[in-house]
Amino acid sequence: MIGYGRQSISQADRDAVLTVLDSDYLTQGPKNVEFEELVSAYCGAKQAISACNATAALHMAYAALNVEVGDLVWTSPITFVATANAARFLGADIDFVDIDPLTWNLSVERLEEKLRVARKKGRLPKLVVPVHFTGQSCDMERISQLAKEYGFSVVEDAAHAIGGRYHDMPVGSCRYSDITVFSFHPVKVITTGEGGMALTNNPVLAERMRLFVTHGVTRDSTLMQLPADGPWSYEMLSLGWNYRLTDMQAALGISQMTRLDDFVTRRHEIAGRYDQAFADMGLGTPYRAEWQYSAFHLYCIRWPEGLGGLSRLQAFEALRARGIGVNVHYIPVHLQPYYRQFGFAPGDFPQAESYYKEAITLPLHPSLTEAEITHIIQSIGEVAQAV
Secondary structure, eight states, X not given: OEESOOOOOOHHHHHHXXXXXXXXXXXSSHHHHHHHHHHXXXXXXXXXXXXXXXXXXXXXXXXXXXXXXXXXXXXXSXXXXXXXXXXXXXXXXXXXXXXXXXXXXXXXXXXXXXXXXXXXXXXXXXXXEOBOGGGOOOOHHHHHHHHHHHTOEEEEEOTTOTTOEETTEETTOOTTSSEEEEXXXXXXXXXXXXXXXXXXXXXXXXXXXXXXXXXXXXXXXXXXXXXXXXXXXXXXXXXXXXXXXXXXHHHXXXXXXXXXXXXXXXXXXXXXXXXXXXXXXTOBOOOOOTTEEOOOSOEEEXXXXXXXXXXXXXXXXXXXXXXXXXXXXXXXXXXXXXXXXXXXXXXXXXXXXXXXXXXXXXXXXXXXXXXXXXXXXXXXXXXXXXO
């Protein structure tokens, strides 16, 4: 089965991890610092804080912005549940903003409409979390303008988007947001096995997140509030979590970063092959907004009902039967049973639901061979013309 995503591990990656195994640091150590500095420099952000996964990074980002019980957080319904769940961990209420029918990202138009209504009701969000779905950046400048007008904070869920660009700036620069979060899961653009990172230009937010990663504990004498008992002293300044990334993972991330641009270039090459092959098949293919350069974590198509005489489910099963590990990203979060208990129901976000009914994710990763790409393209063509 050709998987929809797969890590690319080189001998240099293996050697980097083995070097750490022979060192004095397996958990947090110098490789963590090096990895954070490398990613922040690549993105043009002032600080980066590594975490054990992107969900943890989202959780500590929301906490650093003082999201708490009763606050309102808005995000896209087309995302993995972690984007919303991290706010629920803090007791916040969740709502969603429907997606743009072209980009499949959070719609700025729907956001602005919803903000106008929320202002009249006196119930504005404390935080909005745009999701860079498939690796394509949301229109962050416009979202930032609305943030200033309506007084909410912004966290970019860029789990799909390291290596992407917005208006010729790297995603992660935080020019238009308070914090940006990346994921390094194995199917993402680069991997640390599991892992995440939060970037920010705000030193106060960075300090808070560093505390949250390590139980709220610091050994920094400039932050400690009590006289030190000795050189062993540490202080717990806030309630935090054990969200540390290991040095083994950081070493892998450092090695992967040397190939990040190559990975994204290869993803674009494969996506370009798909675009050309599917142009006249009646499929919906990813829109390329002129103001962004996608990281292309995913390549999603829309399978209109009845294409090739098949439903989306039948097309999905036909492709699986041909050894193609297609997937679907994502079931709209508001339709999950947990979120339905808060009053969400089918019909609430029609563009997201329309997208979901047609969505199929095709394999897209640098390890795909030419034979596999050809097989995928030919199979799509045969299934689409099955009638």
